[in-house]
Amino acid sequence: MAFVKAGRAEEVPPGYTKLVRLAGRPVLLANWGGRVFAVGGVCPHQGKLLEGATVWDHVVDCPWHHFQFDVRTGQNLYPRNVYPRDLPHLEAQVRPLETYPVRVAEGEIWVDLG
Amino acid sequence: MGKVARQVVEQAGIDVNVLVDKLVRAAAAEFTTFYYYTILRVNSIGFDGEGLKEIIEDARIEDRNHYEALVPRIYELGGALPRDIRTFADMAACPDAYLPADPRDMKAMLNVLVEAERCAIRVYTDICNMTAGKDHRTYELSLAILNEEVEHESWFSEYLGEGPSGHFRRGAPGASPYVRRFMTADIG
Ligand code: FES
Numbered sequence A: 001m002a003f004v005k006a007g008r009a010e011e012v013p014p015g016y017t018k019l020v021r022l023a024g025r026p027v028l029l030a031n032w033g034g035r036v037f038a039v040g041g042v043c044p045h046q047g048k049l050l051e052g053a054t055v056w057d058h059v060v061d062c063p064w065h066h067f068q069f070d071v072r073t074g075q076n077l078y079p080r081n082v083y084p085r086d087l088p089h090l091e092a093q094v095r096p097l098e099t100y101p102v103r104v105a106e107g108e109i110w111v112d113l114g
Numbered sequence B: 001m002g003k004v005a006r007q008v009v010e011q012a013g014i015d016v017n018v019l020v021d022k023l024v025r026a027a028a029a030e031f032t033t034f035y036y037y038t039i040l041r042v043n044s045i046g047f048d049g050e051g052l053k054e055i056i057e058d059a060r061i062e063d064r065n066h067y068e069a070l071v072p073r074i075y076e077l078g079g080a081l082p083r084d085i086r087t088f089a090d091m092a093a094c095p096d097a098y099l100p101a102d103p104r105d106m107k108a109m110l111n112v113l114v115e116a117e118r119c120a121i122r123v124y125t126d127i128c129n130m131t132a133g134k135d136h137r138t139y140e141l142s143l144a145i146l147n148e149e150v151e152h153e154s155w156f157s158e159y160l161g162e163g164p165s166g167h168f169r170r171g172a173p174g175a176s177p178y179v180r181r182f183m184t185a186d187i188g
């Protein structure tokens, strides 16, 4: 699938996130250090939207229960780091977010939904 | 519910339903953390564990105090606790603080504790940010709780060797030096 337009670069300034819908899919844009990242916009914990998530040091923090994800890899950082391995039913909660390639050209953000 | 108590918060531009939801989720996190910290404390034994036990107990009792202090404000603002405790537990603003797979691994235990406190700091910072200069009572309460959560984080992170340490232990277990004045029920 080709890149789709996700918005203007100034809509996601450094240190901010924005939830958008691309081809009907919720996608979270996050700007850390001037680079825009795109990840799936639904939190695997309880399936809530990541609208209002914060970003700091490449980590997106879900506003509902503060699960945290690395925007570069989509990996859950917390609570995966403390969830006990002997409780496998918890694994579904700490699934990674999808990550999507991003391109910024002439002030427009483009996301490749794959 | 306090009619004017709620109205003035609305007049200040706060969406009270959103605020109440945040307060209920914060209270749920305190309640579940109190439960999980009980399990962590009883497993805190042995050479490393016995020393850790004391500060888990302080944090455990203070989290219960936070729950107690939040509940009156929820009802003043026209909110309510869910009728079903399962709903309440699932709403908790922070992840469950499970006992590690190896309960004798005190470093794993400390990581659970320090991460739980970090989550609590995020929760109360968010509520403080939302209420600052607008809802004075909720702000003061959240700030008092935040003060204790910040101390809890430092206790556990210093135990992990991130120091030097600026604190000394509470005079009595779970003394809640900041939240105490918001506790209208007897705390002994
Ligand atoms: S829905 Fe995101 S942390 Fe719970």
Ligand SMILES: [Fe+2]
Pocket: B030, B062, B063, B066, B120, B145, B149
């Ligand atoms: Fe607490």
